[in-house]
Amino acid sequence: MTKEDLKKKLDKIDGKGYKAYKDLEGEYEFEKFILYIDHVQGDPFASPSRIRIRVPQNIADFEFSMYNNPSRQVALEDFLIRSVFEVIKKLPSLKGTGHSGDIYIDKGGQQIIKRSAMVVNKDYVEARLSVGLPAFGRRINSSGAKRIFLEFLPQIVEKGLLKKNLNIQDIWLWVETVEDQDYLRSQLKERGLVAFVADGAILPRESGISDRPLKSGNVVPFESPNSLRVKFQLPNRGEITGMGIPEGVTLIVGGGYHGKSTLLQAIQKGVYNHIPGDGREFVITVADAVKIRAEDGRRIEKVDISPFINNLPNNIDTTRFTTENASGSTSQAANIIEAIEIGTSLLLLDEDTSATNFMIRDARMQKLIAKKEEPITPFIDRVKQLYKDKGISTILVMGGSGDYFDVADCVIKMHDYKPYDVTQEAKKIAKEFKTNRKVEGNNEPIVIKPRVPLKKGLEIKGKKIKSKDEDTIKFGYQEIELDYVEQLVDKSQTNAIGEIIRYIADKYVDEKSNIKEILEKVYQDINKKGLDVVSHFYGKHPGNLALPRLYEIAAALNRLRSFTVK
Ligand code: ADP
Ligand code: MG
Numbered sequence: 001m002t003k004e005d006l007k008k009k010l011d012k013i014d015g016k017g018y019k020a021y022k023d024l025e026g027e028y029e030f031e032k033f034i035l036y037i038d039h040v041q042g043d044p045f046a047s048p049s050r051i052r053i054r055v056p057q058n059i060a061d062f063e064f065s066m067y068n069n070p071s072r073q074v075a076l077e078d079f080l081i082r083s084v085f086e087v088i089k090k091l092p093s094l095k096g097t098g099h100s101g102d103i104y105i106d107k108g109g110q111q112i113i114k115r116s117a118m119v120v121n122k123d124y125v126e127a128r129l130s131v132g133l134p135a136f137g138r139r140i141n142s143s144g145a146k147r148i149f150l151e152f153l154p155q156i157v158e159k160g161l162l163k164k165n166l167n168i169q170d171i172w173l174w175v176e177t178v179e180d181q182d183y184l185r186s187q188l189k190e191r192g193l194v195a196f197v198a199d200g201a202i203l204p205r206e207s208g209i210s211d212r213p214l215k216s217g218n219v220v221p222f223e224s225p226n227s228l229r230v231k232f233q234l235p236n237r238g239e240i241t242g243m244g245i246p247e248g249v250t251l252i253v254g255g256g257y258h259g260k261s262t263l264l265q266a267i268q269k270g271v272y273n274h275i276p277g278d279g280r281e282f283v284i285t286v287a288d289a290v291k292i293r294a295e296d297g298r299r300i301e302k303v304d305i306s307p308f309i310n311n312l313p314n315n316i317d318t319t320r321f322t323t324e325n326a327s328g329s330t331s332q333a334a335n336i337i338e339a340i341e342i343g344t345s346l347l348l349l350d351e352d353t354s355a356t357n358f359m360i361r362d363a364r365m366q367k368l369i370a371k372k373e374e375p376i377t378p379f380i381d382r383v384k385q386l387y388k389d390k391g392i393s394t395i396l397v398m399g400g401s402g403d404y405f406d407v408a409d410c411v412i413k414m415h416d417y418k419p420y421d422v423t424q425e426a427k428k429i430a431k432e433f434k435t436n437r438k439v440e441g442n443n444e445p446i447v448i449k450p451r452v453p454l455k456k457g458l459e460i461k462g463k464k465i466k467s468k469d470e471d472t473i474k475f476g477y478q479e480i481e482l483d484y485v486e487q488l489v490d491k492s493q494t495n496a497i498g499e500i501i502r503y504i505a506d507k508y509v510d511e512k513s514n515i516k517e518i519l520e521k522v523y524q525d526i527n528k529k530g531l532d533v534v535s536h537f538y539g540k541h542p543g544n545l546a547l548p549r550l551y552e553i554a555a556a557l558n559r560l561r562s563f564t565v566k
Contacts, residue, residue: 014143015140016139016140018044021049025038030157033154036053044138049132050541051131052129053129053156053157071178072179074113075179076174079174081105083166084127087155087156097135098132102131103152108492111275111489115547116542116543116546117544119530127161128542179236181281193230194346196245196284197224197245197270198283200221200223202221202222211489224419228412243419248387249383249384250412251398251405251408251412253411253413254399258415261350264395269285272489289348290344292349299323299324299558299561300321301451304337304448305318305321307377307446309321328355332358338558339551340448348396357378360404361376361380361440377441380407381439386446389445402426402435405429406430408426411426451565452515453511453564454566455505457562458562458563465499465501465502467498482552485552492546496546497553499543501556520550523550
């Protein structure tokens with residue numbers, strides 16, 4: 001069909017009941033693009049209709065070098081999403097009943113993550129939009145719909161998707177920055193580092209609820225201590241310097257309000273790439289870093305937390321620990337074991353969000369409460385072993401206890417938002433002032449037994465899986481609470497996790513494969529066929545998806561109350 005056919009259809013249904021819009025589903029050729037109307041909403045209040053706009057590459061005209069490797073492709077796609085978003089923002093409003101008149105593209109926040117909202121390849125550029133089809137009450141407003149389809153969409157293509165009308169310098173900035181970020185992340189392990197914070201980086205954010213950079217006059221740009229300064233040669237930007245955090249155990253110490261948590265938060269987001277101008281473009285962390293925190297109230301399903309917790313009252317088995325209501329310490333232990341189960345090489349902890357009894361047990365407490373009365377082997381007695389036996393490093397914010405000096409390889413002090421290397425000083429103090437605490441815990445190796453999910457807990461017959469907001473997935477009548485999964489950064493990642501749980505339940509949960517194996521299969525599929533593959537709308541507009549990490553998908557499974565393992 002052509003755009004003329006679409007026009008005729010719209011003229012025919014003007015003023016009819018909203019359901020008549022269903023007629024529009026199909027494909028339409030325009031001069032410069034093909035419009036796919038994949039799904040038409042049932043009424044003006046339902047979630048908006050899904051359309052795709054496909055512009056042939058010979059018209060869009062992006063040169064191959066702008067998307068010829070995975071880093072560049074994600075960057076160009078992200079750039080085009082933002083460019084379409086800007087065009088939409090300037091369109092006149094046709095706001096009517098419910099969602100009618102809305103036009104929407106799923107733009108990311110400060111991170112650049114693979115998203116389903118845009119696809120660029122050798123054949124075409126395709127933008128996936130949601131549109132609230134115009135209505136007066138519950139009647140079709142065809143003249144509004146004609147403006148959207150015949151006037152606005154061509155403008156979106158013209159101004160948002162054709163290379164000749166875009167700022168070429170900005171495209172290259174996006175593409176080259178992301179490529180440099182991925183490159184730097186890929187180099188960390190080789191250099192014996194777990195994180196890098198560039199000189200000049202801006203770490204503080206606008207507010208507790210905004211991820212944008214703090215812009216007030218008193219922002220202190222990051223400046224590495226000389227002893228920790230490292231240099232990288234990036235493919236596009238050339239030389240860059242900054243603080244390299246070595247493998248092993250690193251403490252971040254310093255007075256209250258001196259920027260400790262801000263540094264750690266930047267590092268935990270450093271598993272993602274950031275947009276130019278964010279300030280954290282070159283705060284880069286190994287991709288498998290996991291933020292660990294206490295999370296009392298969460299569910300735990302047969303996790304072996306015995307490296308940290310043993311001899312609970314009532315002979316509760318901690319090698320297959322199950323609870324509907326974890327405590328601070330048991331939840332923190334489970335969070336660590338579950339991250340190791342998927343393969344993390346870096347744990348990130350902040351005293352602000354940790355259970356004190358999980359972190360330390362000092363000499364006086366050891367005297368008062370004998371080891372056999374205390375189920376917890378504190379983290380301080382395992383943190384070195386985790387690195388020695390399993391190669392798992394830790395970065396820990398700890399302003400409250402110097403006991404950790406004994407186990408730290410590197411100590412960074414934050415003072416007035418500037419880092420200082422105080423490793424030698426801390427070591428000297430540790431020698432002079434003994435803690436007199438006894439090292440607890442045996443030296444038994446920490447063995448993690450991968451868990452195998454059962455089908456039972458993932459049955460989705462007739463059940464809807466849907467994300468409610470960034471931190472909640474509705475799974476039938478249950479809700480999966482993800483508020484404390486701090487490295488989940490985008491509502492569309494949450495959407496994708498919902499789809500992925502459905503996908504693995506249908507396809508890969510065979511009661512033989514463990515969680516990690518299952519999730520790796522999903523990733524192989526995504527790498528082969530694109531993020532769309534996990535959508536139950538595959539082949540059409542797949543909805544608003546952004547790629548989550550394995551860790552966040554596992555986190556959702558682990559918090560699903562019906563989840564069961566062998
Ligand atoms: P701490 O964990 O050491 O108590 P925070 O990291 O929570 O301190 O920081 C305290 C406050 O200082 C926060 O409001 C934060 O936004 C602000 N802040 C952190 N780093 C900087 C910086 N480099 N420049 C300006 N303000 C900063
Ligand atoms: Mg703090």
